Amino acid sequence: MATKAKICVIGGGMFGEMHLRTFRQLENEGRCEFQALADINEELLRQRRSEYGMRTYTDYVEMIEREQPDGVTIATPDHLHRQIALEAIERGVHVFVEKPLDVTAEGCREIIEAADEAGLLLEVDFHKRWDPYHLEMKRLAEEGHFGEVEYGYAWMEDRIEVPRDWWPDWAGESSPAWFLAIHMVDLFRWIADTRGVAVYATGVKKKLASMGVDAWDSISLSVRMENEVSFQCQVSWILPDAFEAIVNQGIRIVGTEGIMEVDSQDRGAASCFADVDRMQTHNLGFFRETKSKAGQTVYGGYGIDAIADFADNLQFLLDGGSLDDLTGKYPDGTDGLEATKIVQAAHESLATGRLIEIA
Ligand SMILES: NC(=O)c1ccc[n+]([C@@H]2O[C@H](COP(=O)([O-])OP(=O)(O)OC[C@H]3O[C@@H](n4cnc5c(N)ncnc54)[C@H](O)[C@@H]3O)[C@@H](O)[C@H]2O)c1
Numbered sequence: 001m002a003t004k005a006k007i008c009v010i011g012g013g014m015f016g017e018m019h020l021r022t023f024r025q026l027e028n029e030g031r032c033e034f035q036a037l038a039d040i041n042e043e044l045l046r047q048r049r050s051e052y053g054m055r056t057y058t059d060y061v062e063m064i065e066r067e068q069p070d071g072v073t074i075a076t077p078d079h080l081h082r083q084i085a086l087e088a089i090e091r092g093v094h095v096f097v098e099k100p101l102d103v104t105a106e107g108c109r110e111i112i113e114a115a116d117e118a119g120l121l122l123e124v125d126f127h128k129r130w131d132p133y134h135l136e137m138k139r140l141a142e143e144g145h146f147g148e149v150e151y152g153y154a155w156m157e158d159r160i161e162v163p164r165d166w167w168p169d170w171a172g173e174s175s176p177a178w179f180l181a182i183h184m185v186d187l188f189r190w191i192a193d194t195r196g197v198a199v200y201a202t203g204v205k206k207k208l209a210s211m212g213v214d215a216w217d218s219i220s221l222s223v224r225m226e227n228e229v230s231f232q233c234q235v236s237w238i239l240p241d242a243f244e245a246i247v248n249q250g251i252r253i254v255g256t257e258g259i260m261e262v263d264s265q266d267r268g269a270a271s272c273f274a275d276v277d278r279m280q281t282h283n284l285g286f287f288r289e290t291k292s293k294a295g296q297t298v299y300g301g302y303g304i305d306a307i308a309d310f311a312d313n314l315q316f317l318l319d320g321g322s323l324d325d326l327t328g329k330y331p332d333g334t335d336g337l338e339a340t341k342i343v344q345a346a347h348e349s350l351a352t353g354r355l356i357e358i359a
Pocket residue numbers: 010011012013014015016017038039040041044060074075076077078080098099100125127166167179
């Protein structure tokens with residue numbers, strides 16, 4: 001290994017912390033050099049610096065120019081991904097962007113073109129692909145066990161604390177489809193190896209509106225895919241505080257020769273403690289925190305693996321590998337675009353009440 005991949009993070013909020021844990025973990029393992037975090041919130045930067053030990057900046061452009069990283073990861077609110085990704089690419093830096101790549105197909109195309117022209121890696125965080133149960137679904141599909149996939153159904157539902165407490169200021173700019181369905185749309189597309197053709201969606205605005213948050217409560221998407229495949233997805237972020245997990249989720253796929261169902265929430269581990277006013281399930285596949293024998297914190301899970309994949313791809317390129325060698329081996333800009341096209345069409349359908357053909 002020549003030099004270690006140098007990495008910076010932009011946006012250190014709720015999910016940005018997952019990026020910090022990942023690169024702290026990888027640096028501890030000697031798999032990257034974790035340089036710095038940029039965020040506009042100075043108080044947050046102070047907290048994150050004391051916990052994760054990287055340098056901090058309030059201006060991400062200044063961070064990129066001073067640190068000269070090989071790659072940056074972007075975990076800012078959805079509507080800011082486009083500008084930040086373009087500015088990073090303009091400075092010759094590989095990028096990893098939280099889902100959705102952008103909230104418009106046009107924005108995704110602009111980012112893809114910029115990365116292609118600059119010969120840079122563009123990866124999207126669709127971490128459902130790293131869940132071992134979903135990897136197994138993909139393997140079985142690739143080996144032909146489903147025969148021809150005919151349809152799929154997925155659900156993903158957050159507890160209400162997500163739009164109410166995490167970020168009420170930008171929940172209205174997002175939606176359960178941008179925040180949740182996009183994961184399942186990508187997962188199904190990836191496993192069934194297909195693309196969206198037309199979308200019809202319905203949604204409800206009741207609960208959050210009554211609490212002063214102007215956002216969709218729930219959205220149901222019906223997607224026609226290529227080769228007569230169909231995909232239904234129901235998403236919401238209004239589950240009661242007493243629900244057993246922060247997210248309820250699962251997927252089922254039916255083909256000419258078989259069926260597979262995965263409950264991605266309830267993995268069979270449940271608890272109830274006096275100091276928590278609900279039953280809880282534990283999805284340790286997504287994230288876990290343990291201690292090494294030397295007492296060092298160790299992070300793991302598919303939420304970490306998906307982000308670590310970017311560092312591994314960067315290292316592969318630094319060690320002389322080419323982008324062509326990586327084709328099809330990570331969620332790229334085109335995957336980001338195809339998922340965005342479906343979710344954007346769903347929002348157009350919500351606005352017009354019509355079936356929307358995808359260009
Ligand atoms: N992969 C997943 O499962 C997953 C889960 C949650 C969130 N996300 C995605 O991650 C992204 C961030 O979500 P979140 O929940 O962490 O939101 P958040 O609001 O908690 O964090 C966003 C952070 O970005 C910072 N920020 C805003 N503008 C900035 C700028 N110009 N420069 C630098 N920092 C800036 C904010 O100060 C904040 O700390 C979103 O795109 C979201 O959809 C992905």
